[in-house]
Amino acid sequence: MHSTKIAYVWMDDACRILRYTQSIETLFDAKGIVKGDDARELFYELNGMEAACKGLGELEEGIHLEAIEREGRYFDFDLFKDGEELLLTVSDVTDTVRRAHELLQVRNENALLISRLDTRNRELQSEIDSAVDAVRRSDLLLMEQSRFAMMGEMIANIAHQWRQPLNTLNLLLYGLKDAYEHEELDQAYVDAFYDKCETLIMGMSRTIDDFRHFFEPVTQRESFVLEDAVRKAVSMLSPLLESAGVSVEVSISADLVVEGFESQLIQIFLNLMGNSLDAFEARSETDNSKCITFEAALSEGSIRLKVRDTAGGIDEAVIRHVFDPYFTTKGDKGTGLGLYMAKVIVENNFYGTLSVENGSKGACFTLSMPRGTK
Amino acid sequence: MFHAFNATGNKVKQLNVMFVDDDAAIRDAAVVLLRRRVETVQSARSVSEALDLLGSSSVDVVITDYRMPGGTGAELARAIRQNEHAGSKRTTIVVTTAYRANDVPELEDTTLFDAVIGKPFAPPELFALLESVAGKREI
Numbered sequence: 001m002h003s004t005k006i007a008y009v010w011m012d013d014a015c016r017i018l019r020y021t022q023s024i025e026t027l028f029d030a031k032g033i034v035k036g037d038d039a040r041e042l043f044y045e046l047n048g049m050e051a052a053c054k055g056l057g058e059l060e061e062g063i064h065l066e067a068i069e070r071e072g073r074y075f076d077f078d079l080f081k082d083g084e085e086l087l088l089t090v091s092d093v094t095d096t097v098r099r100a101h102e103l104l105q106v107r108n109e110n111a112l113l114i115s116r117l118d119t120r121n122r123e124l125q126s127e128i129d130s131a132v133d134a135v136r137r138s139d140l141l142l143m144e145q146s147r148f149a150m151m152g153e154m155i156a157n158i159a160h161q162w163r164q165p166l167n168t169l170n171l172l173l174y175g176l177k178d179a180y181e182h183e184e185l186d187q188a189y190v191d192a193f194y195d196k197c198e199t200l201i202m203g204m205s206r207t208i209d210d211f212r213h214f215f216e217p218v219t220q221r222e223s224f225v226l227e228d229a230v231r232k233a234v235s236m237l238s239p240l241l242e243s244a245g246v247s248v249e250v251s252i253s254a255d256l257v258v259e260g261f262e263s264q265l266i267q268i269f270l271n272l273m274g275n276s277l278d279a280f281e282a283r284s285e286t287d288n289s290k291c292i293t294f295e296a297a298l299s300e301g302s303i304r305l306k307v308r309d310t311a312g313g314i315d316e317a318v319i320r321h322v323f324d325p326y327f328t329t330k331g332d333k334g335t336g337l338g339l340y341m342a343k344v345i346v347e348n349n350f351y352g353t354l355s356v357e358n359g360s361k362g363a364c365f366t367l368s369m370p371r372g373t374k
Numbered sequence: 375m376f377h378a379f380n381a382t383g384n385k386v387k388q389l390n391v392m393f394v395d396d397d398a399a400i401r402d403a404a405v406v407l408l409r410r411r412v413e414t415v416q417s418a419r420s421v422s423e424a425l426d427l428l429g430s431s432s433v434d435v436v437i438t439d440y441r442m443p444g445g446t447g448a449e450l451a452r453a454i455r456q457n458e459h460a461g462s463k464r465t466t467i468v469v470t471t472a473y474r475a476n477d478v479p480e481l482e483d484t485t486l487f488d489a490v491i492g493k494p495f496a497p498p499e500l501f502a503l504l505e506s507v508a509g510k511r512e513i
Contacts, residue, residue, distance in 0.1 A: 163472035164397055167494035171403035174497045182410055196399065243396065245443030 009088040013053055015039045018085060027092055028070070039088065043077070045070065052079050053086055067093065139344060142325060146341035150267055153274065154211055154236075161207050161239045165200040172196055210236050214263050221349075223372045224262045226303065227252040230294045232262075233269035237277075244277055245290055252296040256303055259372035260350045268345060268354075269294075271338040272307050272365055278330060279311035279362070298371065302352075305367040313358035322356060385508035386501075390414045390431070394424045394438035394450065395470070404437075407497050412504065421445030425453055433465060435507055437500065440471035440481065447471070451486040466507045470495055 007024035011017055017037045025031055030042060040049055045068040052063045062080035069075075074097040080087045176193055179185045210232065227250065234241070234248050241248060258265070273292055280290050289310060296305040314322060321327045323343045328334030339354075346354040352369030391412045395401045401417050408415045416431070418424035420442055428436075436454065438447040447469045454465050469481060472493040481490050489503055 160472055163493045164400065167470075167472075168397070168399045168403055170494040171400060171407065171497060175403055175406055178407055178410060178497075196403075200399065242443060243441040245445075 005092045007090045009039060009090065010082065011039050011053075011086045011088060013086065015050060015053055015086075017042070024090060027075070027090060043068065043090075046077060049077075049079070049088075056081055056086065067097070142337060143341060143344070146335070146337040147267075149335045149337055150270065153270075154214065157236065157240065158207060158211055162204055164239065165204050169197060169200055172200075214266055216263065221259055222262060223257050223259050223374050225254060225374075226256045226258050226265075226296060226305065227254050229258075229262050229265045230269055233266045233273065236266070237270060237273050240277060241273070241292075244280060246277065246280060247291050248273075249291060249293040249295075252294060252305070253298075256296055256298065257372045257374045258303060258350065258369055260369075264345045264349060268342040268367070269307070271342055275338065276309035276311055276363070278333075279309065283312055301371055302368050303371050305369075306364055307367070308359055308362060308364045310361040311363065313362050314356065316358065319356060319358065323354070385511060386411055386504050387413050389434045389504060389508055389511075390416075391435045391437065391504070392416045392418060392424060392427065392433045394418045394421070394436065394442070394447070396420060396439065396442040400439075404497075411501060421447075421450045421453070424450055428454065428457075432463075434463075434511070435466045435468065435504060437468045437470060440469050440473060440478065446480075448480045448483070448486055455486065466503075468500070468503060 007021050007027050009017060009020040009024055015038055017033060017035060017039050019035065020033060025033065028042070033042065040046070043049065046065060049065065052065055056063060056079060062078050065077040065079060067074055067076045073092060073094040076091040076093045078089045078091075080089070172193060176185070176190075179189055213232075214236070230250050230252060234250065276292050292307070292309045294305065294307055296303055298304075315329075318327075318329065322339050324336075325340040326336035327340070328336035343354045346352045346367060346369065350369040352367060354368075355366050357364050357366075389412050391408055391414065393401060393404050393408060393415065394417070395404070396419050398419070401419065405415055405417050416427050416433070418427055421444055424436070424438065427433075436450070438450050440447040451467045451469070454467060458464060466488045467486065468489045468491060469487045470491045470493055471478070471481060473481065481487065491499060491503075
C-alpha cells in the first residue's frame with residue numbers, strides 16, 4: 001500500500017533529474033533513479049512537460065500539469081520554479097480520483113434514475129392525457145347520447161303535436177266529402193274549410209320551425225336573450241303542457257342576456273319541464289294548480305334562474321344523485337342522462353352551476369351563470 | 375240490404391252521443407259529422423264539463439279524448455262507471471288518443487273503455503262503431 005502521497009523531483013531546464021525525495025521510488029515503484037536521468041522518461045505518460053518547462057518563465061504560482069494514470073493509480077503534477085532549478089511535485093491523488101469517480105458514478109446513476117423518472121413521468125403524463133381524453137370522449141359520447149335521446153323525445157313530441165292537427169284535417173276532409181254527399185257544399189262551406197285547413201297547416205309548419213332551430217348544429221357561442229330561450233322551450237312543449245293542464249309562468253327581465261349555445265339551454269329547459277310533466281303525471285291526486293315557474297334575478301353580475309314546479313318535489317333519499325350519469329327514477333323510460341348533461345352543459349359551456357333543492361310545493365332547480373353582453 | 379242499413383241508420387239516429395275533446399277544431403269538425411247521423415249530439419271540452427252535462431241528460435255513447443287538461447278520459451270513464459247501477463244501461467265509452475296502449479296501460483282497461491280509436495281516426499271507423507252500438511240496442 002502506498003502510504004506516501006507526495007514526492008518532489010528537482011530538475012534542470014532540460015528535464016534532467018538533479019535530486020529527488022525517496023518517496024518518488026515508493027510512489028512509482030521506481031528503483032535506481034540516477035541523477036541526470038531524463039524526467040520525461042520516468043514520467044513517460046506525462047505530455048507537455050518540456051513545453052511547460054520552457055513556458056514556466058518567472059511565474060511564481062507554477063503550472064498544473066495533466067494527471068496521469070499508472071497501474072490503477074492516479075498522479076497529479078505541478079511544476080514550479082525553484083531558483084535556477086525546476087521543482088516537480090508529484091501527488092498521489094488516487095483516493096481523490098476514486099472518490100470523484102464514485103461521485104461521478106453516483107451522479108451518473110442519479111442521472112440515470114432521473115432520466116428513468118423523467119421517462120416514467122412522461123409515460124404517466126401521457127397516461128393522464130389519454131385518461132383525460134377518454135373522459136372527454138366519454139363526455140362527448142354522453143353528450144351525443146343525450147342529444148340523441150333528446151332528439152328521440154323531440155321527434156315523439158313533433159309526432160304527438162302533429163297527430164292533433166292531422167286528426168282535425170282528416171275530419172275536415174271527410175267533412176268536405178260528407179257535405180257534398182249531403183248537398184251542403186256551397187261557397188261559404190268551402191271558404192271556411194280552406195281557412196281552417198290553412199290555419200292547421202301553418203301551425204304544423206311552425207312546429208317544424210321550432211324544432212328545426214333546436215336541431216341546427218351551433219358551433220359559435222352566441223349572445224341571446226334568456227327569456228327568449230325559455231319561451232321557445234315552453235312553446236315547443238306547449239301542447240303537452242296544455243293537455244296535462246300545467247301552466248307556465250315566466251318572470252324574467254327582457255334585458256337579461258347570456259352567452260353560450262341557445263339550443264343547449266333550450267335542451268336543459270325541455271329536460272326540466274319534461275321531468276316536471278312526468279312528476280305531475282306520477283302523482284295520483286287531482287291537482288288543479290299544476291304550475292312551472294321560471295324566475296330570474298340578477299345577483300352580483302350573475303344571473304340566477306330558478307325553475308320550480310308544484311309536483312311535490314324529489315325524494316330526499318335520492319335528490320343528491322339526480323345529477324349522476326345513468327341515474328333515473330323512471331325505470332326503462334328514463335336514460336339518466338338528462339340532468340347529468342344539463343349540469344355538464346351549464347358548467348362547461350355557460351361557466352355556471354346547476355343545483356337542486358325541494359321547495360314547499362315541489363322541486364326547485366337553480367341555474368347560476370354569468371350575465372352576457374349583447 | 376238497403377232496408378237493413380236504413381233500419382240501423384234509424385237506430386243510430388236515435389242515439390244520444392257526447393263528444394269530449396279539449397281541442398275546439400276537432401270538437402267542431404266531429405260534431406258537424408256526428409250531427410248528420412245522430413239527432414242528439416252534445417260536446418264538452420273537459421271532464422268536468424262532460425260530467426255536468428251527463429248529470430242532466432242520458433247519453434248512450436261517450437267519445438272522449440284521453441289527455442285533457444283537468445282530467446283524463448280514464449277519469450271521466452271511471453266517474454261514469456261509478457254512477458252506473460247494477461242492471462242499469464251501460465254507457466258505451468270510446469276513447470280517442472294519440473298515445474299507444476303500451477305508453478298508457480289504462481287504455482287497455484276494458485272495464486273503462488269499450489273501444490280505443492287512435493288519432494288521427496277515420497270517421498267511418500267511428501260511424502261503424504255507432505252502428506254496432508245501435509244494432510245491439512233495444513229501442
